Amino acid sequence: xxxxxxxxxxxxxxxxxxxxxxxxxxxxxxxxxxxxxxxxxxxxxxxxxxxxxxxxxxxxxxxxxxxxxxxxxxxxxxxxxxxxxxxxxxxxxxxxxxxxxxxxxxxxxxxxxxxxxxxxxxxxxxxxxxxxxxxxxxxxxxxxxxxxxxxxxxxxxxxxxxxxxxxxxxxxxxxxxxxxxxxxxxxxxxxxxxxxxxxxxxxxxxxxxxxxxxxxxxxxxxxxxxxxxxxxxxxxxxxxxxxxxxxxxxxxxxxxxxxxxxxxxxxxxxxxxxxxxxxxxxxxxxxxxxxxxxxxxxxxxxxxxxxxxxxxxxxxxxxxxxxxxxxxxxxxxxxxxxxxxxxxxxxxxxxxxxxxxxxxxxxxxxxxxxxxxxxxxxxxxxxxxxxx
Numbered sequence: 001x002x003x004x005x006x007x008x009x010x011x012x013x014x015x016x017x018x019x020x021x022x023x024x025x026x027x028x029x030x031x032x033x034x035x036x037x038x039x040x041x042x043x044x045x046x047x048x049x050x051x052x053x054x055x056x057x058x059x060x061x062x063x064x065x066x067x068x069x070x071x072x073x074x075x076x077x078x079x080x081x082x083x084x085x086x087x088x089x090x091x092x093x094x095x096x097x098x099x100x101x102x103x104x105x106x107x108x109x110x111x112x113x114x115x116x117x118x119x120x121x122x123x124x125x126x127x128x129x130x131x132x133x134x135x136x137x138x139x140x141x142x143x144x145x146x147x148x149x150x151x152x153x154x155x156x157x158x159x160x161x162x163x164x165x166x167x168x169x170x171x172x173x174x175x176x177x178x179x180x181x182x183x184x185x186x187x188x189x190x191x192x193x194x195x196x197x198x199x200x201x202x203x204x205x206x207x208x209x210x211x212x213x214x215x216x217x218x219x220x221x222x223x224x225x226x227x228x229x230x231x232x233x234x235x236x237x238x239x240x241x242x243x244x245x246x247x248x249x250x251x252x253x254x255x256x257x258x259x260x261x262x263x264x265x266x267x268x269x270x271x272x273x274x275x276x277x278x279x280x281x282x283x284x285x286x287x288x289x290x291x292x293x294x295x296x297x298x299x300x301x302x303x304x305x306x307x308x309x310x311x312x313x314x315x316x317x318x319x320x321x322x323x324x325x326x327x328x329x330x331x332x333x334x335x336x337x338x339x340x341x342x343x344x345x346x347x348x349x350x351x352x353x354x355x356x357x358x359x360x361x362x363x364x365x366x367x368x369x370x371x372x373x374x375x376x377x378x379x380x381x382x383x384x385x386x387x388x
Contacts, residue, residue, distance in 0.1 A: 020365050027358045037348040050344040057340035059263035060333050067330050069247055070259040074271070074323040077251035080244025081316045084237060084252075084276060088312060091233045091283070092305045094226055098298035101222050105294075107214040108184045109192040114206045116178035124155045125180070131156075134201035142210075143188025143296050145169040151200065168194070169296065182207065189213060190293035224288040230301075231285045238277040251319070252276045261329045269329075271322050274315055281308035 029038070037043045037050065118127035126133050131152055139148040145168035150161060161172045169188035173181050184191055193210025241252045249255045251273040261267040278284065282304055291297050 035348045046347040050347040053340045053344040053347075056263060057337045057344070060337050060340075063260060063263070064330065064333055064337075067259060067261065067326060067333065070257060071323070071326055071330065073246045073249045073251065073257050074319060074326060076244050076246035077273075078316065078319055078323065080240060080252045081276075081312055081319065083240050083244075084281075085309065085312050085316070087233055087237050087240065088281070088283075088305055088309050091230055091237075092302060092309070094230045094233065095292075095298050095301045095305060098223060098226055098292045099295055101226070102216070102219045103186055103189050103294075104216055104219045104223055105189045105213040106216040107211075108189050109210045109213045110184075111182040111193045111196055111207045111210045112175070113180040114208070115204065117174065117180050119158075119174070119178065122155065123157045123159075125158060125161065126152050126154060126156050130203055131205050132201040132203040135198060135203050135205065136200040137161075137205075138197045138199065139165075139168060139170065139182070140194030140196075141168065142184060142194040143169040143191035143294070145188065147194070180205075180207070182210075184210075184213070186294065187296040187299065188294060190297070220289075220293070223292045227286045227288045227292050230292075234278045234283055234285050237281065237283065238279075241276045241280070259326060259329075261333065267329075269322065269325060271319075276312070276315070281311055283308055 037046045040047045113130070115130055117125055117130055119125060120127075125131055133152055133154045136149060136151045138150075141147045148165055148168045148170065150164040158172060158174065165172055165182070166185075169185050169191065170193065171183055171185055173183065175181050182193055182196075184193060190213060192212050196207045196209070198205055198207070242250070244250055244252045245255075249257055251257060251271060252275075253273065254275045255273045257271040257273070259269045259271075261269070274280065286292060286301070291301070
């Protein structure tokens with residue numbers, strides 16, 4: 001079959017119509033997909049660049065879940081620290097109640113001189129007979145205090161002696177017979193006055209051995225009750241620290257948390273856990289009949305509680321700093337994902353307004369091309385009319 005011969009004008013109009021049809025098809029495809037670059041054939045550079053940006057955005061988005069879990073782990077630990085601080089404050093309140101409770105002994109340990117002390121008008125104890133200048137009074141450590149070594153001078157007052165005795169949890173006074181009485185203070189009410197010795201210039205001062213204190217049953221019952229309350233708090237401190245976990249990670253029970261912030265794994269944060277049960281905070285259960293017997297034992301517990309409170313506050317500060325870092329990086333990653341996706345869209349998305357206008361213009365051009373093709377064929381139609 002011989003080829004169909006088209007005139008130059010018809011062929012030119014046909015080519016124009018085909019070109020318009022191709023452009024119209026491309027425009028309609030862009031309107032349908034919303035993209036001006038749908039494959040590497042459309043624009044290799046833009047297609048692969050946009051794909052790389054989308055892949056990175058996807059990788060970072062996958063990390064957001066683990067970062068979000070990390071935030072919750074830190075929040076759980078922070079909640080635990082808040083509760084532990086309240087429990088420690090409650091334990092401290094109980095110990096302070098011991099200081100406010102009646103002395104646990106109806107009679108404290110005392111040591112009394114064998115004879116009356118002559119006190120002059122100035123209040124001096126040195127009388128040159130019972131107590132001589134240069135005589136040294138030594139008392140062993142009482143209730144954990146500092147052992148006393150006090151040398152009487154030419155003029156020594158009761159106030160000066162008390163100043164020396166205070167560090168050893170002792171106080172001095174004169175009874176109704178003017179005898180010198182050494183007594184334990186409230187801080188060491190459960191203790192017995194330490195062994196006494198007198199040396200140096202020989203006088204006639206002698207002091208009896210310290211008598212044991214007499215416990216007050218009602219007061220000791222109150223203190224035993226406070227011991228039980230304290231121990232209940234200690235138990236709750238341990239269980240609370242063990243319950244402060246999220247998704248199997250407990251930063252208050254020795255677990256560590258590692259978070260990765262970027263797709264290469266080079267940006268990380270390691271949060272080291274601590275063990276903040278009662279033992280980890282330096283606290284322990286007390287024994288009724290042994291602890292809280294006097295003010296000294298209560299003050300020793302208060303010192304331990306204050307140390308535990310300092311540990312909690314320090315850890316809360318560190319935890320808050322780490323939580324702030326994680327939240328900042330979480331927000332940064334979200335914004336970075338938006339930047340990457342926007343950059344990808346700028347390379348591939350079509351301007352629908354522009355493509356709609358192009359579609360309308362191409363449709364018009366197609367109609368004109370069809371009309372032009374019809375005009376080009378009119379000369380051949382004239383010949384046909386002659387043949388008829």
